[in-house]
Amino acid sequence: xxxxxxxxxxxxxxxxxxxxxxxxxxxxxxxxxxxxxxxxxxxxxxxxxxxxxxxxxxxxxxxxxxxxxxxxxxxxxxxxxxxxxxxxxxxxxxxxxxxxxxxxxxxxxxxxxxxxxxxxxxxxxxxxxxxxxxxxxxxxxxxxxxxxxxxxxxxxxxxxxxxxxxxxxxxxxxxxxxxxxxxxxxxxxxxxxxxxxxxxxxxxxxxxxxxxxxxxxxxxxxxxxxxxxxxxxx
Amino acid sequence: xxxxxxxxxxxxxxxxxxxxxxxxxxxxxxxxxxxxxxxxxxxxxxxxxxxxxxxxxxxxxxxxxxxxxxxxxxxxxxxxxxxxxxxxxxxxxxxxxxxxxxxxx
Numbered sequence: 001x002x003x004x005x006x007x008x009x010x011x012x013x014x015x016x017x018x019x020x021x022x023x024x025x026x027x028x029x030x031x032x033x034x035x036x037x038x039x040x041x042x043x044x045x046x047x048x049x050x051x052x053x054x055x056x057x058x059x060x061x062x063x064x065x066x067x068x069x070x071x072x073x074x075x076x077x078x079x080x081x082x083x084x085x086x087x088x089x090x091x092x093x094x095x096x097x098x099x100x101x102x103x104x105x106x107x108x109x110x111x112x113x114x115x116x117x118x119x120x121x122x123x124x125x126x127x128x129x130x131x132x133x134x135x136x137x138x139x140x141x142x143x144x145x146x147x148x149x150x151x152x153x154x155x156x157x158x159x160x161x162x163x164x165x166x167x168x169x170x171x172x173x174x175x176x177x178x179x180x181x182x183x184x185x186x187x188x189x190x191x192x193x194x195x196x197x198x199x200x201x202x203x204x205x206x207x208x209x210x211x212x213x214x215x216x217x218x219x220x221x222x223x224x225x226x227x228x229x230x231x232x233x234x
Numbered sequence: 235x236x237x238x239x240x241x242x243x244x245x246x247x248x249x250x251x252x253x254x255x256x257x258x259x260x261x262x263x264x265x266x267x268x269x270x271x272x273x274x275x276x277x278x279x280x281x282x283x284x285x286x287x288x289x290x291x292x293x294x295x296x297x298x299x300x301x302x303x304x305x306x307x308x309x310x311x312x313x314x315x316x317x318x319x320x321x322x323x324x325x326x327x328x329x330x331x332x333x334x335x336x337x338x339x
Contacts, residue, residue, distance in 0.1 A: 041333055048326055056318045063315045066252050078251070088257040091239040093282050093306070102305060106283065108241070110257065134255045141256055144312070145241075148283045152308035154329050159303045161333035 006182045008189035016186065020179045027171040034164045037099045041157045048154050051147045058140040065133030072127040081126050091145075101160045103153035106145050239280050239306075244269050245287035249314040253285070266293045273297050273309065281307050287314035288321045 006012055070078050087110045095102045243253040247262040254260045259281075263269045269290045274297070276284055284307045291298060291311050301309055311322040 045326060045330055052322055056313050059313055062252060082251050082254050089241060091241050091282050093239050104305060133252060137252045138256055148308050148310045151310055155302055158329040158333040
């Protein structure tokens with residue numbers, strides 16, 4: 001339904017026309033943004049699905065290795081072996097801007113003395129399965145970090161797409177039709193006013209003309225009377 | 235803009251112990267309530283990524299929703315020792331539905 005509370009003036013009409021232009025431009029831009037975001041989002045989601053499947057599978061293998069290791073060692077010994085890590089991981093986070101969405105990019109540095117020696121325990125008291133498990137976990141961790149990055153991106157992009165979609169729809173189905181309706185209403189009202197004015201002028205002209213004719217007739221009649229009461233034979 | 239952040243792993247002890255060997259911060263918890271508290275606590279510190287086991291996450295929807303739209307921390311679900319529950323995959327599906335308005339894949 002149109003907003004009928006607008007006052008039908010020329011000034012309002014100009015204002016509404018400007019508003020409509022802006023709305024249409026905004027609508028077009030937002031639509032482009034939504035389409036591009038959607039494209040990026042779907043790409044990301046495809047990646048996430050593939051990577052998640054991979055990570056989950058590999059993590060399960062890791063868990064299996066750990067289960068075997070914990071079966072071969074006492075839980076105290078296992079805890080003791082792992083309690084003090086030899087390396088530490090630090091994460092740096094930078095941002096990338098995809099269509100006004102800030103998405104994180106993670107990068108990690110390990111602080112360790114050497115890559116080959118990541119095991120925080122001596123080999124004497126532990127089982128070989130533990131080495132395999134820790135090694136496998138170290139490999140899958142890279143993928144896990146990548147997964148964290150793109151999954152978070154996907155979530156943030158989903159939010160932005162939802163917002164943009166709502167805006168596009170609000171403009172397309174509410175704002176623009178309402179403004180058009182209001183413009184049409186003002187146009188019709190102004191035209192109606194124009195016609196009313198024309199008719200009024202015509203009426204006034206008629207009345208004035210009638211009065212003038214009447215006066216003329218009276219003046220003629222008086223002249224005829226003064227001339228002798230004779231009717232003009234013509 | 236780059237600064238040093240921490241990576242945390244929350245889960246039952248058996249699921250997280252391996253990550254300790256890699257040098258991540260591990261927080262073994264025994265109950266959902268404890269995990270909830272831990273996530274809130276970590277979100278206030280400079281923790282950028284939290285890996286959470288699905289076994290705990292299945293009862294923590296409120297906390298997950300709270301941090302979903304925040305840039306930091308990213309809460310990523312990983313399968314725990316008992317295997318994957320499919321929650322992580324479900325979350326992707328939900329994100330798609332949210333963005334598109336329908337399930338299209």
